[in-house]
Amino acid sequence: MAERENTGQHAPVARPRLEIEYCTRCRWLPRASWMAQELLTTFEADLGEVALVPGSGGVFEVRLDGEVIWSRTSDAAFTDAADLKKLVRDRVAPGRALGHSDRTG
Template identity: 50%
Template structure:
């Protein structure tokens, strides 16, 4: 995870109108990852409900799939916003499992929260040595993603 104390995507005056904690899911429109991004948003909102200030989907290009959380810094730290990258497809290799993403969000938003069956499944997979980060597919993605979505569609260079 990467922390930055001055996120680039928020002007200083917008700081007052952002509902925190804020989750942003940046997804590549050329790769047709909107449904995946919306599914992750739905799962996070269903699990964390009013513990989250907002979840936003940010369309982009270039093979990007990044999940970030924004929280407020303590007054001792300057009182601004902290940006934490929870998941980056290029850095982490592929997409997260939903339970792994929920655990990452929980660790920042409400560390004392019990995720019930999600926590038990994560502990079980860790004890058996199974990877929880890449999810049901590896970094190379599914055949559809390797082909760039639908036939005849132009894909971005980073997605191939």
């Protein structure tokens, strides 16, 4: 886990590692990169790092400190950024408003 900078006021607080594993044969690096950018932009103070993990076999999986929070099955569509942001928010910054990403229908 990455740690926050110690400003002398508080002890360092561990921040979670987010991983996006993507299938290289499916050419999903652009999608994984875009999703990483979206999550880093939204949670820049809440995440310690975001890692892109090359994989195979059609994998596209998002993990937070090793726990799978979203996984694309072979017959399922991809989730959108707003839904993934909600899943991350619920674990790293519960109760935080996400603006337009929180709006439904």
